[in-house]
Amino acid sequence: MSDPVSSAADPRSSKPFTIVSADSHVGLLPQEYREYLDPQYRDALDDYLEDNLVFQSMFRKLGYPFSPQVLDVIDKRGAISSGGYAGFYDPHRRLRIQAEDGLVAEVLHPGGPIAITPWADPGTRRVSEELRAAGTTAYNRFLADFCSADRKRLLGVPSTYPWPDMEAAANTVRWAAEQGMVGVYPARFAGAKDDLPPIYDRAWDPFWAACAETGIKVHLHAGSGKPQGFMLTRIKSALEKAGSGPDALAHIFENIFDERRPLWQLMWSGVFDRFPALRVVFVEIRSYWIPPTLDALTRKNEEAGGILKLTPWEYWERNCAVTPTFMRLTDLDVRENVGMDKVMFGSDYPHAEGTWPNTEDFLRLVLDDIPEADARAILGSNAIDFYHLDRAYLEGLGAKYGPKPAEILGQAHTVDPGVAEHLNNRNGLNKKVSYEDQRTEDAVVEDVVKALAQR
Numbered sequence: 001m002s003d004p005v006s007s008a009a010d011p012r013s014s015k016p017f018t019i020v021s022a023d024s025h026v027g028l029l030p031q032e033y034r035e036y037l038d039p040q041y042r043d044a045l046d047d048y049l050e051d052n053l054v055f056q057s058m059f060r061k062l063g064y065p066f067s068p069q070v071l072d073v074i075d076k077r078g079a080i081s082s083g084g085y086a087g088f089y090d091p092h093r094r095l096r097i098q099a100e101d102g103l104v105a106e107v108l109h110p111g112g113p114i115a116i117t118p119w120a121d122p123g124t125r126r127v128s129e130e131l132r133a134a135g136t137t138a139y140n141r142f143l144a145d146f147c148s149a150d151r152k153r154l155l156g157v158p159s160t161y162p163w164p165d166m167e168a169a170a171n172t173v174r175w176a177a178e179q180g181m182v183g184v185y186p187a188r189f190a191g192a193k194d195d196l197p198p199i200y201d202r203a204w205d206p207f208w209a210a211c212a213e214t215g216i217k218v219h220l221h222a223g224s225g226k227p228q229g230f231m232l233t234r235i236k237s238a239l240e241k242a243g244s245g246p247d248a249l250a251h252i253f254e255n256i257f258d259e260r261r262p263l264w265q266l267m268w269s270g271v272f273d274r275f276p277a278l279r280v281v282f283v284e285i286r287s288y289w290i291p292p293t294l295d296a297l298t299r300k301n302e303e304a305g306g307i308l309k310l311t312p313w314e315y316w317e318r319n320c321a322v323t324p325t326f327m328r329l330t331d332l333d334v335r336e337n338v339g340m341d342k343v344m345f346g347s348d349y350p351h352a353e354g355t356w357p358n359t360e361d362f363l364r365l366v367l368d369d370i371p372e373a374d375a376r377a378i379l380g381s382n383a384i385d386f387y388h389l390d391r392a393y394l395e396g397l398g399a400k401y402g403p404k405p406a407e408i409l410g411q412a413h414t415v416d417p418g419v420a421e422h423l424n425n426r427n428g429l430n431k432k433v434s435y436e437d438q439r440t441e442d443a444v445v446e447d448v449v450k451a452l453a454q455r
Contacts (some may be wrong), residue, residue, distance in 0.1 A: 013405060015370065017102075018380040018398030019359075020389070022323040023221075023283050023346025024106035025260035027088050029143050030115040030386070036138035037118070044131060047116045050431045051120075051232055058235045059113045073418040078126055079357035088114050088350050091149035098153065101359045103347065104380070104397040105153040105389065107182060109144070109221055109283070110139055112350050120159055122188060122223045122231040132228075133162030133185075140172065144179050152390050153397070156181035157219050163187055163196055164279075166203060170210035177214035182387040183218055191228040191261075193279040200451040212277040217387065222284040225258045257439060259285045262311070263320070264297055264444055269408030272319050273309050281386070284325040285348065291317070291337040292435045300444055305454075321386055326355055326427040327366055327378075334376075340374060353426045361415045362423050363408050367397045372405050 030052045043327055044084065065071070065079065079100060092251035098106060116123045118135030140158040142343030147154040158176050160169040171412075173184055186207065191198035199233050211218050223231065226430060259282070266272050297312035311320070324331040325346035335343050355362040367375050380398070384391050407413060423431055 006378065006386070007064045010371065015315065016394045016398050016404050017376060017408065018384070018395045018402055019103045019345065020380040020383040020394065021347040021349065022281070022344035023106055023325045023385075024349045025110070025112035025113045025318055026088055026094070026108045026143065026146055026352065027111050027117065027139070028198050032089070033115075033118050033135075033138050035144070036141045037134060038137070040377055041131065041134040041138075044120065044134075048124060048135070050125045052078050052115055054232060054235055056113065058238075058403070059352060061238075062352060064113060066352070070422065072350040073416075074358055074422050077357070084357065085114065085350050086134050088112055089146075091146045094146075095145070095150060095153060097349070097356070099397075099401045101347070101349075101356055102401055102403050103359070104394045105155060105403060106347070106349070107155045107157060107383070107387070108143070109157050109219065110143075110159050110185060110339050112352070113258035113352060117159060120161060120188060122226055122228060124228065124352075125232060126228045129162055129164075132167075133253050135136065135230070136161040136227065140175075142284065143181075147179070147181065151180040155183075155387065155389070157183040157185060159185045159188075160207070164203075166206045170206045173210035173214055174215050177216050182217060182389075184211065185219055185221065188224050189226070189228050191225050191441070195227060195256075198265065198450070200265040200447070200454050204271075205274065208271055208275045208278055209417075211279075212275040215277075215279075215388065218278065218280045219314060220259055220280060220285070221260055221280050222256045223257055255438065256285050257443075259442075260289060260293065261443055261447055263316075265320075265447050265451050267312060268310060268448045268455070269295070269453075270455040272315050275455075276318065277319070278319055279386070280319055281321045281323060283323045285322070285347070286331055286433075287322045287324040287338050287343060288328075288334055288433050289331040289435060289440075290322060291334050293440055296437070296440055297444065300448065320365075321382070326353060326362070328427070328429055328433075330430055330431070331431050332370065335370075335374065335378070340377055341382055343378050344386065345379050347424075355423075358419055358423060360408065361419050362402075362427070362429075364413060364415050365420060365423060366429060367408060372409060375409065401409075 030049050033080040034045055076208045084097055087097040112119045117139045119127045119131040119136045136159040143158055158172060158181060160172045162168050177182055187196055188194040197203050263443055272278060294312045294316055301308050301312060321342045323344040323346045325348050347356050347359055347411055349356040384394060
């Protein structure tokens with residue numbers, strides 16, 4: 001038998017961690033969206049249900065739901081086998097799951113492996129603007145009901161639509177603020193070919209203005225900025241290959257370059273200058289790329305004679321944050337350059353590649369040698385500050401549910417080798433990465449010319 005995996009930092013206090021997941025997911029069972037749809041759209045739901053079945057078939061190919069053999073390794077407390085995935089749509093079950101997993105609150109994004117958002121997701125076929133708006137409205141109605149169970153712990157991120165009526169999207173932002181929600185998704189297909197205008201277009205200004213005025217954060221999540229149906233097409237293609245398995249589908253999740261482009265698009269188009277109070281968070285898009293990208297943008301700005309009002313690094317410091325979600329070691333390596341107040345943890349519940357139900361073991365592996373102060377910032381304090389959450393309330397819950405530093409940091413604990421191997425397989429904890437310098441240079445050159453025209 002192999003030796004358990006151990007961590008190696010000395011704890012400094014006995015105060016439990018207050019853990020907030022800044023990237024988790026919710027949604028309904030697919031057929032249950034019908035009751036949240038306006039009546040005239042209910043007959044159209046069948047196409048969505050068909051697309052959702054294709055989406056779910058991808059997860060089955062990837063080994064989800066987990067087999068009994070895998071559950072014997074990763075589910076020793078029965079979190080999954082007892083029906084824990086019901087927390088995706090049952091808020092009261094979700095609050096219990098949070099506590100069992102050592103969390104006190106979650107930022108809730110649309111969709112997951114059980115169901116994607118009707119007609120407003122990269123995994124659904126291209127549909128009309130009217131259906132996109134209908135599906136978005138149905139999801140947002142459900143989300144409001146879900147979060148009402150405890151708005152301080154269930155932190156909603158609704159979708160926004162329709163287009164071309166950007167005032168309607170701005171009104172959704174204001175509605176979200178009234179509901180006590182913390183962020184919004186911009187329409188997912190901004191900048192996609194033959195679809196919505198890119199986010200540097202002036203048409204988006206009413207949306208940015210509403211976000212800045214209300215304090216609602218803009219969430220740029222993996223999968224944004226791509227054509228509607230791109231994921232559906234890739235899945236179908238992979239599944240049609242003879243003998244296709246996890247390797248044939250892995251690329252669907254790894255291509256997250258285009259989601260970085262708003263970083264420089266918002267700088268060069270003047271959005272951050274017109275709306276200095278705007279706050280944008282890059283979610284599930286990693287963080288290793290941020291320092292070299294900001295350095296490259298700095299050189300670009302200097303070559304252009306300092307056209308930006310602030311430096312790229314200053315825009316990042318004022319306007320941006322990042323949630324690398326199931327953090328890899330390469331994400332933690334750059335935390336000080338990114339900014340210790342800019343990095344947030346995400347569990348990605350209930351995705352198969354997320355940390356639940358092994359969050360504490362995941363944290364032991366990935367945080368083992370970092371200072372306690374850094375761990376506290378990443379695990380919860382940064383999210384509390386960024387989203388202006390109720391610190392006293394959440395720290396009170398952390399005192400009851402959160403693990404102590406000695407349970408996460410230091411050498412007084414071990415991680416079962418089978419669990420460690422599975423976490424590495426599903427999260428890529430030790431995966432090596434390289435900065436795509438030429439690809440970034442090409443994208444920046446292409447985008448800056450267009451973005452400058454909008455200043």
